[in-house]
Amino acid sequence: xxxxxxxxxxxxxxxxxxxxxxxxxxxxxxxxxxxxxxxxxxxxxxxxxxxxxxxxxxxxxxxxxxxxxxxxxxxxxxxxxxxxxxxxxxxxxxxxxxxxxxxxxxxxxxxxxxxxxxxxxxxxxxxxxxxxxxxxxxxxxxxxxxxxxxxxxxxxxxxxxxxxxxxxxxxxxxxxxxxxxxx
Numbered sequence: 001x002x003x004x005x006x007x008x009x010x011x012x013x014x015x016x017x018x019x020x021x022x023x024x025x026x027x028x029x030x031x032x033x034x035x036x037x038x039x040x041x042x043x044x045x046x047x048x049x050x051x052x053x054x055x056x057x058x059x060x061x062x063x064x065x066x067x068x069x070x071x072x073x074x075x076x077x078x079x080x081x082x083x084x085x086x087x088x089x090x091x092x093x094x095x096x097x098x099x100x101x102x103x104x105x106x107x108x109x110x111x112x113x114x115x116x117x118x119x120x121x122x123x124x125x126x127x128x129x130x131x132x133x134x135x136x137x138x139x140x141x142x143x144x145x146x147x148x149x150x151x152x153x154x155x156x157x158x159x160x161x162x163x164x165x166x167x168x169x170x171x172x173x174x175x176x177x178x179x180x181x182x183x
Contacts, residue, residue, distance in 0.1 A: 013150035019049035026082030035130040039138030063102030077112040077145040112148035116141025
């Protein structure tokens with residue numbers, strides 16, 4: 001059983017500039033989500049960071065919210081929180097796989113994300129993993145995001161403008177232009 005194993009944890013990173021973290025949580029199982037958030041908040045505050053928490057309907061919406069924030073805000077790191085408990089249908093696999101894959105892709109695009117979306121067989125497994133004074137998977141997800149941010153800052157900071165980012169509120173459709181000389 002995982003709770004009986006000893007795991008190595010990295011020392012908490014330190015920062016010379018302020019840290020601003022967005023916590024995105026799917027509170028479908030509200031008491032589990034509250035514990036995950038408490039753990040994440042404590043970890044962020046332990047490094048002197050500032051955080052904002054937003055709620056989304058479900059685990060599949062967590063990556064979308066982080067993607068939107070990554071394009072339109074100035075957060076340094078992101079913590080994805082929620083809980084998916086296996087049910088009687090294949091929906092469990094879809095939600096687990098797609099939310100995890102989407103978070104990984106956002107991370108590969110340069111966002112510093114800690115994934116704390118629990119994927120468990122039953123409620124008791126979720127409760128044990130979420131407890132802020134226990135396994136503290138919310139705190140672990142925040143720690144992961146902070147460690148990635150520390151690496152980003154060590155290696156030169158973020159590179160805004162990588163990928164497609166529209167200018168302001170302007171959306172341009174392929175093949176259209178405000179310049180009459182351009183088709």
